[in-house]
Amino acid sequence: MLKMSSSIIVFSCVALTLFSNGCKRTIATDSETFAPDKTLSLTEPSGSGVAFKEYLGINAFEWDLASESAHEQIDPSRLETIKSFSGMRHYLDWERIEPVEGAFSYSPAHNGGWDYDLIYQTMKNAGKYVLVDLKTCPSWLLNSYPANLKDAENVPAPYGLDRSKPLSYIKQARAAFQLAARYGTNKNVDTALLLIDPSIRWTGDPRNTKKIGLGTVNYIECDNERDKWWKGEGTKQTAEEYAANLSAFYDGDQGRLGKGVGVKNADPNMIVVMGGLADPNPEYVEKLINWCSANRGRKANGQIDLCFDVINYHLYANDATTVYATATRGIAPELSNLRTVADKFSSLSKSKAANIPVWVTETGYDVGEHTPQRAIAIGNKSSQVTQADWNLRTALLYARSGISKCIFYMLENVDVNSWTQYTSSGFVNPDRSKRPSADYFLQANKLLGEYFYQSSLSNDPNVDVYALNGKKMYVLSIPDQTARTATYELNLGSATQAVIYTPATGQTEMSSRVVDTQNGKIQITVTETPVFVAAK
Numbered sequence: 001m002l003k004m005s006s007s008i009i010v011f012s013c014v015a016l017t018l019f020s021n022g023c024k025r026t027i028a029t030d031s032e033t034f035a036p037d038k039t040l041s042l043t044e045p046s047g048s049g050v051a052f053k054e055y056l057g058i059n060a061f062e063w064d065l066a067s068e069s070a071h072e073q074i075d076p077s078r079l080e081t082i083k084s085f086s087g088m089r090h091y092l093d094w095e096r097i098e099p100v101e102g103a104f105s106y107s108p109a110h111n112g113g114w115d116y117d118l119i120y121q122t123m124k125n126a127g128k129y130v131l132v133d134l135k136t137c138p139s140w141l142l143n144s145y146p147a148n149l150k151d152a153e154n155v156p157a158p159y160g161l162d163r164s165k166p167l168s169y170i171k172q173a174r175a176a177f178q179l180a181a182r183y184g185t186n187k188n189v190d191t192a193l194l195l196i197d198p199s200i201r202w203t204g205d206p207r208n209t210k211k212i213g214l215g216t217v218n219y220i221e222c223d224n225e226r227d228k229w230w231k232g233e234g235t236k237q238t239a240e241e242y243a244a245n246l247s248a249f250y251d252g253d254q255g256r257l258g259k260g261v262g263v264k265n266a267d268p269n270m271i272v273v274m275g276g277l278a279d280p281n282p283e284y285v286e287k288l289i290n291w292c293s294a295n296r297g298r299k300a301n302g303q304i305d306l307c308f309d310v311i312n313y314h315l316y317a318n319d320a321t322t323v324y325a326t327a328t329r330g331i332a333p334e335l336s337n338l339r340t341v342a343d344k345f346s347s348l349s350k351s352k353a354a355n356i357p358v359w360v361t362e363t364g365y366d367v368g369e370h371t372p373q374r375a376i377a378i379g380n381k382s383s384q385v386t387q388a389d390w391n392l393r394t395a396l397l398y399a400r401s402g403i404s405k406c407i408f409y410m411l412e413n414v415d416v417n418s419w420t421q422y423t424s425s426g427f428v429n430p431d432r433s434k435r436p437s438a439d440y441f442l443q444a445n446k447l448l449g450e451y452f453y454q455s456s457l458s459n460d461p462n463v464d465v466y467a468l469n470g471k472k473m474y475v476l477s478i479p480d481q482t483a484r485t486a487t488y489e490l491n492l493g494s495a496t497q498a499v500i501y502t503p504a505t506g507q508t509e510m511s512s513r514v515v516d517t518q519n520g521k522i523q524i525t526v527t528e529t530p531v532f533v534a535a536k
Contacts (some may be wrong), residue, residue, distance in 0.1 A: 015318070050404050052466060053086035053449035055405035056441050057394035058427065059362065060088045062114045064094075064411050065122065071113035075123050081411070081428060083441035086449065087129035089221070089361055090119075090408045094175055095138035101171070103197035104178050105208045110201060120216035121443075123296075131273065131361070132183070133221040134176060141171060145234070153235045156245065158222060163241040166253035170261055173248035175218060177266045179194070183217035184267025194197030195309055212366050219271045220263055221361070222249040225278040225314065243307065246274060246288070247296060250307035254296060274308040276361045280315045280341050281347045288399055289352050303354045305371070310404075311349055314362035315341055316422075318373055327372040327421070328367045332477030332528075333394040334462070338363075342401040355498040357404035364409045365390050367435070368424035378528065379483030384482075385505065388436035389529050392444060392503070393462075393477055396530065399453040400464060436505040443510045447532055448473055459485050461526040477530040485524050493520050495535035500524065502531050 058518040062074060067075040082088060098104050107117035123130050136152040144158040161168035174195075181189040189212040196210050222245065226237040237245065243363050247253045250272050252262030259265070279282055289304060296305040317336030318327035345358045365375040367383045375387035391408060398406040413426035427438040434442075451466035451473050459479070466473040478484050492498055495517055501510040514536060515522055524533065 039228075049452060050399070051449060052395070052399055052451050052453065053445050054404065055399050055406040056084075056086045056445050056449070057131075057361075057405060058082070058085040058088055059091065059407055059410035061091055061108055062112070062116070062119055064088075065113055065119050067505075070527045072108050072115040072118070074118060077432070079122060079126065081432065081434065081438065082123075082128065083126055084127070084427070084434070084438045084445065086253055086445060087131065087218075087257055087407075087505060088123060089131040089133055090132055092116075092132050093136045093152075094134055094172065095136070097179070098175055099137055099140075100197070101138075102195050103199075104175075104195050105197045105209060106182065108206060110197060110199075111449055116183075117211070117214065117216075119216070120488040124167070124216045129218045130216065131219040131221055132179060132217050133224055133275075133361075134172070134179065135221075135224045135275075137441070149232075149234050151232070151235055153228065155226075155234065155237055155241070156532075163237065164244055166244045166246045166248040167257060169245045169248040170252075170257050172223075173244070173252060173257060173261045176263045177260050179220060180266035180270045181212050182265040182272045183214050184263075185213055186254075186267040186269070187213035189213065189266055190259075190460070195260075212232065215268075217270070219273050219310070221275055221312065222246050222271040222308070223275040226275050227277050227284060229279060239284045240291050242275070242296070243291035244471075246272075247292070247307040254305070255335075271309045272307070273310040273359065273361075274312050276359075277313040280313040282344050282346070285311055285345070285348060285475045286352060290463075304352075305342050306353060306356070309356060311345060311353065311356060311358045312361050313341075313358075315360055316363055316365075316373055317390075330373050330375050330390065332390055332479065332481040335481065338394065339401050340404050342398065346402050359405040359407070360398060360403055361405075361407040362409040363406065364422075364425045366421060366424040368418060370419040371421050371424060373421040373425065376481070378481055385436050385529075388440045388503070388505070389477075391437045392440045392530055393479070393528075395441075396462070396464060396477070400456060400462075432476060434506075436503075439507060440503045441504050442508060444532075446508075447501060447510060448475070453512050458488070461488055463488060463490070472534065475530050476524060476526045476533065478526055480528060480529045483528065488524050488526050489521055489534060490524055491521050492533075492535045495520055497536035498522050499534050499536050500531060501533070503529060 061212055065074055065078050067073040096109050096111050107115045120130055137154050137156055155163055156172040157168040191210050194210045196208050200207055208324045221442050226242045251264035251422055259479045263270050292306050293304045299305050317333050317338055318330045320327035349355050349358050365387045366373045367387050368374055375383045375390055377383050378386050395406055411427055414423040416424040427435055451468040454465045454467045457463040462477050462479055464475045498515055499512055501512045504511045
């Protein structure tokens with residue numbers, strides 16, 4: 001993931017001179033020929049109960065909504081772009097809200113001038129969820145580190161503290177309490193616990209005030225990729241260290257850290273998401289669970305008292321053969337191990353974590369000509385159209401697998417001409433015009449967003465059945481990257497006509513055509529761009 005600020009771009013997954021061996025999320029494939037896994041059941045999981053729109057989220061920053069010239073205002077054109085997606089994972093640097101220890105500002109934030117109250121309320125008004133990812137260390141905390149060890153992505157505890165103890169993370173857990181108190185749903189938070197900076201920066205500057213229970217943030221994530229194996233020890237946490245961190249963040253280590261600490265002590269209803277894993281290894285999560293069993297015990301119902309409500313990992317599909325191997329390009333989602341890994345995490349959740357939701361909060365493809373995560377031109381399709389195909393098929397894959405939410409990396413490019421992975425994975429172009437990926441997501445959200453995955457009739461071509469209030473929608477695609485096509489006979493029962501919808505670049509609606517059935521059946525030419533079919 002690329003950490004960004006308004007003036008600096010920091011490559012967390014690569015240092016341009018260090019990582020010639022690839023980046024943290026290179027993905028093993030099931031075979032060197034990239035054959036899709038045809039052993040998967042065509043009917044499992046049956047009915048996820050999750051609306052398809054939950055697989056159409058986007059990673060973004062405050063400046064993706066705010067006006068460039070007036071940070072305290074929303075840019076209507078940028079808001080319109082965000083509406084292509086079901087929600088936003090907001091990379092929120094801790095220092096933005098707490099630039100001075102113990103002095104919080106949000107509206108406006110004294111670091112950057114952003115109005116987070118307005119940003120989150122705007123998202124809520126637009127019907128979009130917000131996942132706040134509270135990440136990185138503020139400079140005042142980094143000042144406890146020796147100069148040669150300062151890194152914004154250091155473990156979020158002052159230098160020298162025991163990283164295996166929840167108490168070491170009390171400062172970050174206090175910030176989490178402040179966020180949850182303000183943006184959560186609890187209207188009964190003790191306002192004496194709120195730490196607001198009442199100062200103004202200049203004459204006429206709005207003054208921050210104490211607010212509780214605004215109800216605009218649905219979810220909060222405890223930092224990001226704490227298993228940073230590609231960086232120094234100062235930035236990486238073992239599973240046990242991160243579990244201690246999570247326990248403080250979640251509920252103040254079951255209240256042992258005192259008042260005003262931990263998300264749940266501000267808003268019991270706010271969902272706490274574990275930081276997305278860079279190395280998608282279920283064993284890390286299993287160690288978190290084991291730590292909770294040993295240190296937090298069990299609830300009255302006998303379940304382990306976990307310090308997270310959602311399991312979360314990151315995964316990008318490319319042609320590398322192991323997590324640590326060198327990738328040369330992206331590959332189609334079905335030809336990677338995205339599904340295999342999803343099944344492993346889902347199995348772990350069912351067997352050891354009370355079946356809590358599993359999310360993927362980073363995935364996607366570049367379009368840069370040289371990056372090792374690039375989508376490729378296929379047939380008469382440009383890399384941008386392939387990116388759209390693969391992103392949409394990734395969403396369909398995760399809906400099919402039973403993952404509960406998918407969030408794509410990311411709205412804007414860093415540098416479309418860079419050779420570095422993830423720098424050109426944006427859904428919008430440098431001039432902020434939409435790429436086909438954004439078009440496809442907007443169109444799929446409109447057409448299929450409220451539908452729920454029900455079952456699959458075939459896996460080559462992929463034929464998925466979605467349902468909503470007695471209606472059905474069929475989604476068909478070829479799981480390949482060679483411009484392959486196939487003909488599929490779809491049985492629509494007693495319907496005499498069908499509507500076939502095809503994603504269209506540069507449009508806000510899919511193109512559509514009505515066809516007659518023959519005894520309720522139609523012959524459909526299926527391509528690597530998904531098509532959507534409903535009885536008329």
